[in-house]
Amino acid sequence: MTGTAFIAPDGGVRVEHVSKSFGPPDARVTVLDDVSLTIGMGEFVSVIGPSGCGKSTLLKVVAGLIEADSGTVTIGGEPVAAAARDKAIGLVPQAPALLPWRTVLDNVRLPLQVNRRANAGRALRDPSELLTSFGLGHAMRKYPGQLSGGMQQRAAIARAFVFDPAIMLMDEPFSALDEMNRDQQRLGLLDFWQSNRKAVMFVTHSVPEAIMLSDRIVVMSAHPGRIATVIDVDLPRPRAEADYATDAFRDLEAVVRGELHRVMEAAHA
Numbered sequence: 001m002t003g004t005a006f007i008a009p010d011g012g013v014r015v016e017h018v019s020k021s022f023g024p025p026d027a028r029v030t031v032l033d034d035v036s037l038t039i040g041m042g043e044f045v046s047v048i049g050p051s052g053c054g055k056s057t058l059l060k061v062v063a064g065l066i067e068a069d070s071g072t073v074t075i076g077g078e079p080v081a082a083a084a085r086d087k088a089i090g091l092v093p094q095a096p097a098l099l100p101w102r103t104v105l106d107n108v109r110l111p112l113q114v115n116r117r118a119n120a121g122r123a124l125r126d127p128s129e130l131l132t133s134f135g136l137g138h139a140m141r142k143y144p145g146q147l148s149g150g151m152q153q154r155a156a157i158a159r160a161f162v163f164d165p166a167i168m169l170m171d172e173p174f175s176a177l178d179e180m181n182r183d184q185q186r187l188g189l190l191d192f193w194q195s196n197r198k199a200v201m202f203v204t205h206s207v208p209e210a211i212m213l214s215d216r217i218v219v220m221s222a223h224p225g226r227i228a229t230v231i232d233v234d235l236p237r238p239r240a241e242a243d244y245a246t247d248a249f250r251d252l253e254a255v256v257r258g259e260l261h262r263v264m265e266a267a268h269a
């Protein structure tokens, strides 16, 4: 069940020996230390670990928003900057970041309108179809302020799929939601992803969420941020709500919690 063997990805994400420090030379803090991981095409990988261990930093390096000090990130074999330019990467930030003065539909259309010329010839997805598949067909003409937090988050996820990116990066997209709403959103994303297989890197603090969604769970340790272990989630797909109650699910929960406990202990030793 546990292991660190990586399958070479065909066109997915390859992070090799990435290190990143922040701060002035006399007070430099290493946030990522020699991090390597791969996400194959169509593979769902969650990253879990203590607060401050560098999960968001790693996600931003993969998104091309932060440059690593050393190491490389390639997407489908090309450098991350080129992949970002080609809109091969979708990003769902922690806060939905919708523009309050535009309707939901116009928010989802926005990436298409921002740079029309650069978008010419790209495979694009229809914003209203996307909204419908995320259960927001009835809310397209509303403004973000008229939606619940969960609906806003779904609109932000729909928007990230507009360019039909091969790689989807999500940083705790459901963290602001209450448990029931969160579970609904999670199962909605699971359904969508099961019929739209992207390579996904998904940051979360929730163990059941990581298990329900992922093919593999990367457990990070802190100070400096390193990959402690990678856990294979060998539950059959398609998955659904009933899987929470299975013995296999509970066994995996114990394994992931055990690993998290271990990295927390090490951090306080």
Ligand SMILES: Nc1ncnc2c1ncn2[C@@H]1O[C@H](COP(=O)(O)OP(=O)(O)OP(=O)(O)O)[C@@H](O)[C@H]1O
Pocket (backbone or CB within 6 Å): 022, 023, 031, 049, 050, 051, 052, 053, 054, 055, 056, 057, 058
């Ligand atoms: N731009 C920056 N400048 C200086 N320090 C930074 C910067 N970005 C992140 N850090 C530091 O790097 C460490 C890791 O931050 P990061 O946001 O990646 O953690 P995280 O694992 O996502 O935590 P959380 O679970 O709380 O979101 C923290 O100590 C943070 O203070």
Ligand SMILES: [Mg+2]
Pocket (backbone or CB within 6 Å): 055, 056, 057
């Ligand atoms: Mg974070």
